[in-house]
Amino acid sequence: MTATAPPVARTAPADPASRRATIVALTVVAGTVMIPLDVTVVAVALARLSQETGAALPVIQWVSTGYTLALAAVIPAAAWAMGRYGARTVFLGALLLFTVGSVLVACSWDAGSMIAFRVVQGMGGGFVMPAAMTLALHAAPVTERGRVMALLGLPVLVGPVLGPPLGGWVLDNLSWRWLFLINLPIGLVALWLARRNLPTVARADAARLDRRGLVLLAPAMVLLVMGASLAEESLVRAAVVVPVVASLALLALFVRHALRTPTPLLQVGLLSRRLTGGGALVLVLFAGAYFSTLLLVPLYFQVARGESASTAGLLMVPQAVLAGLSIQVAGRLVDRVAPLRVVATGISMAVLGYAGFALLLDATTSYWVLVPFLMLGTTGAGASMLPTMTLATRHLDHDEIPSGTTMINVLNQLATSVTTALVAVLLAAGLTSRLPALDGGVGGLQALTPDARDAAAPAIADAVRAALALPVGMMAAALVVAMLVLWRADRVREPAGR
Structure with a gap:
């Protein structure tokens, strides 16, 4: 390695x-x-x-x-x-x-x-x-x-x-x-x-449109995103379960159809390639985890710490700067050195950063302690997501690129929607168990008076910490998959059109 x-x-x-x-x-x-x-x-x-x-x-x-x-x-x-x-x-x-x-x-x-x-x-x-x-x-x-x-x-x-x-x-x-x-x-x-x-x-x-594929995949996307958006406090409601189950059934039918038709809406068979399919799995795990943290971190700053939206955003600016820098460095390195070194280092940094943030946050933790961990996490995200996306698409032929890029966007959209919904449910469950008098779950936090919010701040911080376990765990799983899939990826040659 x-x-x-x-x-x-x-x-x-x-x-x-x-x-x-x-x-x-x-x-x-x-x-x-x-x-x-x-x-x-x-x-x-x-x-x-x-x-x-x-x-x-x-x-x-x-x-x-x-x-x-x-x-x-x-x-x-x-x-x-x-x-x-x-x-x-x-x-x-x-x-x-x-x-x-x-x-x-x-x-x-x-x-x-x-x-x-x-x-x-x-x-x-x-x-x-x-x-x-x-x-x-x-x-x-x-x-x-x-x-x-x-x-x-x-x-x-x-x-x-x-x-x-x-x-x-x-x-x-x-x-x-x-x-x-x-x-x-x-x-x-x-x-x-x-x-x-x-x-x-x-x-x-x-250029013929695969109408059957579109009729299967487009509603599947909409139903899954809709079900995820309604999963605010519970996953076991009809409004959530019915569209999600219907979506999964349509997705299964779409995959079956795409593998059998000569001109599918998306070339699902590309995912059978080691780097394309494996890279897509790493992206699904990591992107879903990373973007779900963007729900929890601002909420912690605004509700548990009482900051305004502007102040909460300013606390995240250093993360954006470092993410932008790490994207540029990692994007160039992945063309020069063993890809696993770049991606595994980036994911490891993200795991350490968000795990450290989760373990140390409470209602009074100094920002001088918390923000550096977030900076480490976003630096790692910048060093892992785009290099992995590069590997997943590097060996695609020109006529395969539209399908490859579209599939990556489809998978990222689904992963982000589902993981964000799961994190919201975990957060709502944590708030309910710690603040039984809270009305309206996560939405009820906005209705708290300043005094009530101060009193509830330790419980809110605990709930955010518990919810962060899911994205941190998914990032760790992405690291394991990357270690298995990207091992000697520099020696993998997947000729175009194979």
Whole structure:
């Protein structure tokens, strides 16, 4: 496991292909940066949106849920759309739809119109990331894919961390409408850059839509995300169990169908390859764990410690900076040294960081103690997720890249939704057992008076600590899988089209 990889012939920095790949990656980053930021910015604003529209919080929650469901519904069709119309066209169209949707949300006049326009946003957002990954991977030589994916991963990892402070600042100083209007200038610049810099990617020969696959996979995605979003306090409710079971049945039918049809919606058979399938499993475990911590950490700062949304976000800024730096370093290293060294080191750092944070947090622990552990955790996340994604897609042929990138986005969406729901249930159970008088579970925390919150702070911190056991355990499981799958990954050669 300590043997280094044989030297890899690298493209010189001045090589036109390398420069072209960098330009493409930075161009699609300009468009993708809005997507992860938008999710966390809106999450911070739900209480304010409830006040502004006069809608109850469970109703206004659909501003977030409707967006996520629309996102999940369209992702499965991304590979077909890129094969039919080309990745460049899909990226431009999705970016335009997301930008227009943002303006419409800013102009909404009540909760119903806001939710409807958020669905429009989600439909555009679901196509953006698969198309961005496809364009970047097509442009990059195989030996440059780690570096290019590192650039592409900046919005994915850093965006959710920067969203809370940005949303808090906008709410404190501007109208809530600017949460969405800010996407207009960003979107217009991104569209201009994309039209200027993005190459045309050859379309696949088989452009026929696998309607049966879409009818199976799209509802499966929506049902699983819906069931997960309703699992706030219990998993054993009909509203949760029925859609989840139906989703799993549809997913099983889709896999069976995809393995039997010559032109499936997604090439599920790619997951049988050691690096593609194994890397996808590592991503499912680690991404689900990492993004679920973004529910627990801000909640701890705001409720157990009484910080404002802006202050809680500022406490997470050092994590975002280090995550961005570690993505760039690891993305370059994975092209040069044994991949296991990079990924295993990153996951180990994440496990140590979040485990240390969980073990030491209480209602009074100094931030000088807690924040460094979070910084270690996010540094590890940056050093593991994108390198693993690079390995999972490195040996794909050009006509396999749309399916590969779409599957990764599908799996990450499902893993994040399910793990976040499980963490929310664990948190609610912990709060119920420690604070039996609390009404409304996690949502009831927002209704506590300052004095009641201070009195409940030790119990809240204990509940957050207990809920963190799941993501930390999943990260440890991801490390075990990586050790098994990525052993001598530098010597694995999976020729395109195999």
